Amino acid sequence: MKKWLLLAISLMMVFALAACGTAEEASGDGESGKKVLKMATSADYPPFEYKDTAKSDEIIGFDVDLAKALGEKLGYEVQVQDMDFNGLIAALQGKQVDMVMAGMTPTAERKKNVDFTDIYYTAKHMIVSPKGSGIKTVEDLKGKKLGVQLGSIQEGEAEKIAEEVDVTVENRNRIPELVQELKTKRLDAAIIEDTVAKGYFEKDKELEGFTLDTSEEEAGSAIAFQKGSKYTEEFNKALNEMKENGELEKLVVKWFEKETASK
Numbered sequence: 001m002k003k004w005l006l007l008a009i010s011l012m013m014v015f016a017l018a019a020c021g022t023a024e025e026a027s028g029d030g031e032s033g034k035k036v037l038k039m040a041t042s043a044d045y046p047p048f049e050y051k052d053t054a055k056s057d058e059i060i061g062f063d064v065d066l067a068k069a070l071g072e073k074l075g076y077e078v079q080v081q082d083m084d085f086n087g088l089i090a091a092l093q094g095k096q097v098d099m100v101m102a103g104m105t106p107t108a109e110r111k112k113n114v115d116f117t118d119i120y121y122t123a124k125h126m127i128v129s130p131k132g133s134g135i136k137t138v139e140d141l142k143g144k145k146l147g148v149q150l151g152s153i154q155e156g157e158a159e160k161i162a163e164e165v166d167v168t169v170e171n172r173n174r175i176p177e178l179v180q181e182l183k184t185k186r187l188d189a190a191i192i193e194d195t196v197a198k199g200y201f202e203k204d205k206e207l208e209g210f211t212l213d214t215s216e217e218e219a220g221s222a223i224a225f226q227k228g229s230k231y232t233e234e235f236n237k238a239l240n241e242m243k244e245n246g247e248l249e250k251l252v253v254k255w256f257e258k259e260t261a262s263k
């Protein structure tokens, strides 16, 4: 008799504990009690994502604000972590993170491995060079060293250029490395998106550039999720709501237009 009772009690305890486990998962693991979504970015890309190191180590920018606003709407706590741009897709595929926002363009190649929302911001490629370099056209790149971010669509763009013009393509992990090497003239030019390049022009009077009109592949940004993720659809819906009600435009003004305003 006693044995049965003991067995019954221990069984009940096992079930109770198991129930606890699932309840905890559902109610979320964040400080806020909300479910945490881990977002990876490459915080080398002002004004999309960067650290204002003079002020703090926090990652800030347009993408971060947008991610938080979307999370707020959908009831998630978004936690942002930094890594090299080239590792972002692998981090999603390996399920180390739930989402990626990094001014990332939804290319056909990337779509084989991850899912994307609609595009939330568009941009163009720019050839950036030190002032007085005389580089005004793609042809002027002949015999020069052209830098690009490793794993970016600009890398593909540079390879296309290299098929027509005799140019040496060099890749670097982070955008500030490219900018630095332009200034020290270790690189003659670099391909950087216009919105990011413009920010550098304002800080750095030593640089100039021109826009590429190869618009076949516009450098738009979208949010990436794991293949088959349930988040893609809900984030896309919330994103489109923000497009319609003007909330997205407000963030665009905050992060992109303030630069031109302060000219």
Ligand code: ARG
Residues within 6 Å of the ligand: 041, 042, 043, 044, 045, 048, 049, 085, 102, 103, 104, 105, 106, 149, 151, 152, 153, 154, 175, 193, 219, 220
């Ligand atoms: N839009 C380009 C791409 O998808 C460049 C993005 C670079 N982003 C960054 N955070 N560094 O390849």
